[in-house]
Amino acid sequence: MTSAWSITAAVNPPRAAFVDYPLGHTTGQPHDPTGQRALLEAAFTAFEEATVAGTIVDLGLHWGDDAWRADPMRGDSRTAPKSKADRGAPRSDSRTERFDTPQYQSDEDRELAELRHGEEIACRACVGFDD
Amino acid sequence: MNANEATPVDYIEVTRRTYDSLGYPPYGWVHSEEPPPWTPLTKPLSDCRIGLIASGGVYRRGQIAFHYRDDASYRVISSDVPTDELRATHFAYDTRDARSDINVVFPIDTLRAMVADGRLGGLTDECYTFMGGIYSARRVREELAPALVERMTSQGADAVLLVPV
Structure with a gap:
């Protein structure tokens, strides 16, 4: 899993699934078991379907609003x-x-x-x- | 900004700007020059034993918490741990949501539900957690990572979910 595309691309692991959430939420939003399950389902599906080493799959998730992007390393x-x-x-x-x-x-x-x-x-x- | 137009935050660039403004030398990010190794998945996930390794500073109540200065230690957490005994401590992210629902950085309930539903074959008895934000890539490469690989291998893991923060 990763929420930091550039760092993961630099490390270049065999398989990665990208979650475009603020740091500290790599596996979901709090108190949202349905969303957390959907996230890991998508990640494991990407894992099953991966055939090329070094691919980062964007799970296509969005946090809801983009305010966190203004100070992402707080x-x-x-x-x-x-x-x-x-x-x-x-x-x-x-x-x-x-x-x-x-x-x-x-x-x-x-x-x-x-x-x-x-x-x-x-x-x-x-x-x-x-x- | 429209969600469809959002581009991923470039944390390497953000860090470079922050360090520049503080007069610090650039952070030494890990750049792998070699192509990554490839181990194919040879059986359905419903037959796989899955491990969990997370870097969000997660510890179990009663364990010694992580510290914030190059902490390359790790914690062993049983996969049947009561969720309310899990804690989070970290200098590099806002831990309020993790402390409210640890599954956002340590998806143990999510994984247990996937095992209960037969999506995954099972979990290793042990999960491992560490701190991340470790400045010495060498210590991670030569000490921490090999130790975790050895332990996960001894746990009979077919695949491991890695959850950095």
């Missing part, structure tokens, strides 16, 4: 911690800072993960920590 600014981002990032850089500590969706997630991942516990589901 990151997670509304959910990221603001104070640290403000300290660490140049004023002109609206992107989210690259924090090097785990970024939990909620404090409850953090507490549960820290509880389960004491130093003596080797978790086999969280693989390949690099620090």
Whole structure:
């Protein structure tokens, strides 16, 4: 799957299905199981029918309106911690800072993960920590 | 703009302009020079075991969340995971919709429905997630990707759905 045609074309994978949705919606719109199913049906059909390596199939989907195209790389600014981002990032850089500590969706997630991942516990589901 | 006239956003060009304006050197996008390999599909999808690998920063409640600086680790998520235990964290996209319905970046309910209907033969026991936005293409190529290929192969996957963000 891809929502970034130019990036996928540069990588040039054997098979790809293009979804012209804003980033973060590669497999559909939220709370739309019918649309999500239709999207994957189309993608799998493209997969079945593909015969030429390097083809990107446009699934022909449209988001509904094109307002998102004006700022297509807007990151997670509304959910990221603001104070640290403000300290660490140049004023002109609206992107989210690259924090090097785990970024939990909620404090409850953090507490549960820290509880389960004491130093003596080797978790086999969280693989390949690099620090 | 009429929907029929919309052209895909060129994220490589948008990124180049952003980096230019910030005085950063250009981002090193991966450009594959060799033609892609081809492995034909040899049986109906209704007989295939399908794997899922997604890069949207998805983790399961209780797992350690991803961080935002070249995180090349991955998470193992059972394909029978309760959907409400899935979380999303990422610096490069607006995660509000993913947090509201994880299927927009990790289509686990969609895939389970397709298995239930017989469209797909089944899912591998394990799905894998990672962060994406990793600046070192070498680490992805030499560490992360081979590890995921090895695990998916050991899962008996006939085909794998790759869902980047």
